[in-house]
Amino acid sequence: MSAFKFPESIRSRPVYGILEPRPGRSHLMIADCEGAEAILGLAVRTPHLMANTHIIFIPNGTKFGTKLQALNPAQYYEGPSYAAALSRIQRVLSDAAMGLQIYLAGTEGMMGQAQNEAMQAGYDYTAIQTEHRGSVARRMQCVHCKGITEDVIIDPFKCSHCGLNLFVRDHYSRRIAAFQGVCIDAENPGNVPPSTELYS
Amino acid sequence: MTIQFNDETFRDDYSFSNSQRAKDRFPFPFHEDSYMYSINMEQHQGGPADSIYEKRFDVDEHYLAEMRDRALVLADDPLRCQSLPHMTLAGWDLLELIMVSKSEDYPELFELHRNGFKWHWINKPMGIEDHFVFMDETTLPYGPMEYITRQTQGDFCVLDQREDNLWMDAGMVTTQADWSLDFDIGMNFFEWHAPVPLAHEKGIFKRALKFLLSIQQGAPARRLNWTMTVNPLLDTSPENYHKWGVQKNTLTPENLGSKQHLRVELQTFFRLPRSNGLVFPIRCYLMSFQDIMAKPKWGRRLHRVVRDLPEELATYKGFIDNRPMMLDFLAQYDDGLPTSFGVWADEHSEPSLKK
Amino acid sequence: MNAPAPNSTAPKVVGAEKIKVVVSAIVPLNNLVTRFEFKRAGGGQFPTFSGGAHTVVEMQDGDFKRINPYSLMSDPADRDTYAISVRRDDQGRGGSLFLHQKVQVGATMTLSFPVNLFSLDLRARKHLFVAGGIGITPFMSQIKQLDAVHGNWELHYSCRNPELGSYVDELTTKYAHSVNVYYDDKKQLIDLENLLDGQPIGTHLYVCGPKGMIDWVRTTAAAAGWPDAHVHHEEFLAPQPGKPFAVRLAKSGLSVEVGEHESLLEAIERLGVEPPYLCRGGACGQCETDVLESEGTFIHRDHWLEDDEKSSGVKIMPCVSRFEGKTLVLDR
Numbered sequence A: 001m002s003a004f005k006f007p008e009s010i011r012s013r014p015v016y017g018i019l020e021p022r023p024g025r026s027h028l029m030i031a032d033c034e035g036a037e038a039i040l041g042l043a044v045r046t047p048h049l050m051a052n053t054h055i056i057f058i059p060n061g062t063k064f065g066t067k068l069q070a071l072n073p074a075q076y077y078e079g080p081s082y083a084a085a086l087s088r089i090q091r092v093l094s095d096a097a098m099g100l101q102i103y104l105a106g107t108e109g110m111m112g113q114a115q116n117e118a119m120q121a122g123y124d125y126t127a128i129q130t131e132h133r134g135s136v137a138r139r140m141q142c143v144h145c146k147g148i149t150e151d152v153i154i155d156p157f158k159c160s161h162c163g164l165n166l167f168v169r170d171h172y173s174r175r176i177a178a179f180q181g182v183c184i185d186a187e188n189p190g191n192v193p194p195s196t197e198l199y200s
Numbered sequence B: 001m002t003i004q005f006n007d008e009t010f011r012d013d014y015s016f017s018n019s020q021r022a023k024d025r026f027p028f029p030f031h032e033d034s035y036m037y038s039i040n041m042e043q044h045q046g047g048p049a050d051s052i053y054e055k056r057f058d059v060d061e062h063y064l065a066e067m068r069d070r071a072l073v074l075a076d077d078p079l080r081c082q083s084l085p086h087m088t089l090a091g092w093d094l095l096e097l098i099m100v101s102k103s104e105d106y107p108e109l110f111e112l113h114r115n116g117f118k119w120h121w122i123n124k125p126m127g128i129e130d131h132f133v134f135m136d137e138t139t140l141p142y143g144p145m146e147y148i149t150r151q152t153q154g155d156f157c158v159l160d161q162r163e164d165n166l167w168m169d170a171g172m173v174t175t176q177a178d179w180s181l182d183f184d185i186g187m188n189f190f191e192w193h194a195p196v197p198l199a200h201e202k203g204i205f206k207r208a209l210k211f212l213l214s215i216q217q218g219a220p221a222r223r224l225n226w227t228m229t230v231n232p233l234l235d236t237s238p239e240n241y242h243k244w245g246v247q248k249n250t251l252t253p254e255n256l257g258s259k260q261h262l263r264v265e266l267q268t269f270f271r272l273p274r275s276n277g278l279v280f281p282i283r284c285y286l287m288s289f290q291d292i293m294a295k296p297k298w299g300r301r302l303h304r305v306v307r308d309l310p311e312e313l314a315t316y317k318g319f320i321d322n323r324p325m326m327l328d329f330l331a332q333y334d335d336g337l338p339t340s341f342g343v344w345a346d347e348h349s350e351p352s353l354k355k
Numbered sequence C: 001m002n003a004p005a006p007n008s009t010a011p012k013v014v015g016a017e018k019i020k021v022v023v024s025a026i027v028p029l030n031n032l033v034t035r036f037e038f039k040r041a042g043g044g045q046f047p048t049f050s051g052g053a054h055t056v057v058e059m060q061d062g063d064f065k066r067i068n069p070y071s072l073m074s075d076p077a078d079r080d081t082y083a084i085s086v087r088r089d090d091q092g093r094g095g096s097l098f099l100h101q102k103v104q105v106g107a108t109m110t111l112s113f114p115v116n117l118f119s120l121d122l123r124a125r126k127h128l129f130v131a132g133g134i135g136i137t138p139f140m141s142q143i144k145q146l147d148a149v150h151g152n153w154e155l156h157y158s159c160r161n162p163e164l165g166s167y168v169d170e171l172t173t174k175y176a177h178s179v180n181v182y183y184d185d186k187k188q189l190i191d192l193e194n195l196l197d198g199q200p201i202g203t204h205l206y207v208c209g210p211k212g213m214i215d216w217v218r219t220t221a222a223a224a225g226w227p228d229a230h231v232h233h234e235e236f237l238a239p240q241p242g243k244p245f246a247v248r249l250a251k252s253g254l255s256v257e258v259g260e261h262e263s264l265l266e267a268i269e270r271l272g273v274e275p276p277y278l279c280r281g282g283a284c285g286q287c288e289t290d291v292l293e294s295e296g297t298f299i300h301r302d303h304w305l306e307d308d309e310k311s312s313g314v315k316i317m318p319c320v321s322r323f324e325g326k327t328l329v330l331d332r
Helices: A035-045 A047-052 A065-070 A082-095 A108-120 B020-024 B063-076 B085-105 B144-149 B204-213 B241-250 B289-293 B296-308 B311-316 B323-331 C095-102 C133-148 C168-174 C192-196 C211-223 C264-270 C307-312
Strands: A026-032 A053-058 A075-078 A100-106 A129-132 A138-142 A148-152 A165-173 A178-183 B081-083 B110-115 B118-123 B128-133 B155-162 B165-172 B221-230 B260-271 B278-288 C018-028 C033-040 C054-061 C064-071 C082-087 C108-112 C126-132 C153-159 C179-183 C203-208 C231-234 C245-249 C254-258 C289-299 C322-330
Touching: A026 A035, A026 A047, A026 A082, A026 A108, A035 A047, A035 A065, A035 A100, A047 A053, A053 A065, A053 A082, A065 A075, A082 A108, A100 A108, A108 A129, A108 A138, A138 A165, A148 A178, A178 B241, B081 B085, B081 B144, B085 B110, B085 B144, B085 B155, B085 B165, B085 B278, B144 B155, B144 B165, B165 B204, B221 B241, B260 B289, B278 B289, B289 B296, B289 B323, B296 B323, C033 C095, C054 C082, C054 C095, C064 C082, C064 C095, C064 C133, C082 C095, C082 C133, C126 C133, C126 C211, C133 C153, C133 C203, C153 C168, C168 C179, C192 C211, C203 C211, C211 C231, C245 C264, C254 C264, C264 C322
Parallel strands: A026 A053, A026 A100, A053 A075, A100 A129, A138 A178, C126 C153, C126 C203, C153 C179, C203 C231, C245 C322
Antiparallel strands: A138 A148, A165 A178, B081 B165, B110 B118, B118 B128, B155 B165, B155 B278, B221 B260, B260 B278, C018 C033, C018 C108, C033 C082, C054 C064, C054 C108, C245 C254, C289 C322
């Protein structure tokens, strides 16, 4: 099973739903890893969407590509990483017209970044659907040096830029598409508790 | 009255101090011997003569030192001042509000001369004089919000109002109680308050938002908030927490009275006319524990408030570890006598310490 | 008492100052619509405002104080004059008839500070306006605001016929490329589906007009996949007449009979009790009142209360809603 139920948290922490078909002139679906399963599920329920759908998929070693392609969407792209797919996503958004529906599925880091791109294109974030699948690792911003550390799965962790020991907060910024990491031993330097895996 | 501006610092040697006048007008925030969140809003339409409530934007003896400190913070980290692209109009609203208010309230310090869109601004204490075209950013050295808030004490959150919510879409934040504008910019009212414990459950934010959404032009509001700071450090930012956090560990029973400061925020709220936004200035007043103890009523009360504060709040406000040492100090100033209701020190009617 | 309000947990609404004005011009635009222009009594400048704002006009009609909201349709940057445009409603409660028939140049009135419940979303890449009839008024000030900063906007304005097309000439002369006018009498309809199709991402849609038009635009936009956050509407309700009913105000210890042509809010005010308000049209939420006791049926007409608040009968918006039954006790 790739779906994970996040415990209840503070109001800034994103909440994910289940993708549902909505009326629209065109549909943009972006997924990474097991997020593909959410799109496959949506397509089984509403196959007619595919005629106006552009799928952007980042497999990261998963094997869903063939199945997604078999949905026969209007456009299909597979990219080796989010960074590689980014310029395509930006181009699709800048060409888009109102009536576009946006569906994101997969890891929090990918969904957050894609949501941010859509917001910057002028699309209100409340209209973007998200469904979490796969890893619960987080994209973290160090509040001190501003560097982003990807795929953080332990708490506390070491900032990959400045090396400070950071604890993982649930406070989340859509604009940065990251959770906040704050120095854990600021008041007692060197006093860092052992790391544990998130949600363990 | 003429203000003598202090030559002082809020960092390194911490030469900050309050004059007798500043001590007398300090906004002690507790109206009774205990504290719990409340919305505690009232109109911001003046107040007693010489109180911090009298003018729309209070200018006091710390003005020049605070502006020097702000310039240092911004030179070190320009991200402390940000404005999303759609907030420029609100920035002009804010510039107009402050220039008009200060020139009317402190004519001996500030002058504004307007001829249509050609404006002439004089800030005598800071030695600034600029001619510019209102609504034309190219005629000012900074964007309108940054220009005017480099000349005004307090942090400024400039909020956009849409979809029955308020959005933190611009701000100048260099004297904050441990929150990051760079991280929180773009968040709505509930999101930027998300880390605050207990208040969401009590429905405080829902009601506060309803109140703020209905603030009208010509009817600003205000409230007080508070926290604790070791040393008179204005810039208690998360960005630099790894540098200043360790100062919390420098408290000793001997130095606590002078090092531990009560930090009070005068929060005001003004509707911005052209943008329909809202500006939320947060003005910080600092006073050391030993200066507070000079007012017997405040001494008794601060002990009781700190002692009885719920653990979640003491943790959130960042003094849970130091609370026992603070209480040892404060207990010396609490003789158990009752206190009068209200925030004022009532020095003429309250008994002196019976210990 | 100027110290922070002690102990107050319930927010009190801060009373805004009001503006005394003199009617400086009355300009009939056509058979139904007249523009009223105001200067500040005693001289001085008005506050600036944001496009889409309204003012609540207080009119003394003999012993009766009429209080109606109207969109400010003058240029927000013009601080010498405020203007409203009022459509005469012969079947209405008399506010518009009073303005049309009894008010003359030189008369004094009281205006509220501007309040905006229909402001522009300043993030928009493009503003798409749809107006019906007198619903043009909020767009007049929004267009002036946007024009001053070279904003990207487009207006689609539907009126009954050329005679009743208020401001059509001004708009089509000044903004020929941005304004499209449709006349019902000539069977010209806004081709909405086509209009909505292909609008650039980041467009915001605004509609003001009769209820049927607002519903049509919102439904069509939703069916075309427009997010709610991109669709804005303004609809002030006028209080509707109804059967008289009795109400008791628990806090004040007063009782009153609400007349057939009077709103509950007006009846409460008649007793000298003054609930706060910003719109008097069921939209702003300020006059929300707790119901302490009731035996009967509520006629909720506002856009403010949640459905469960309406069905449970614990709250009422006295500006537009009524009651039929034996007992009604309010927390006022």
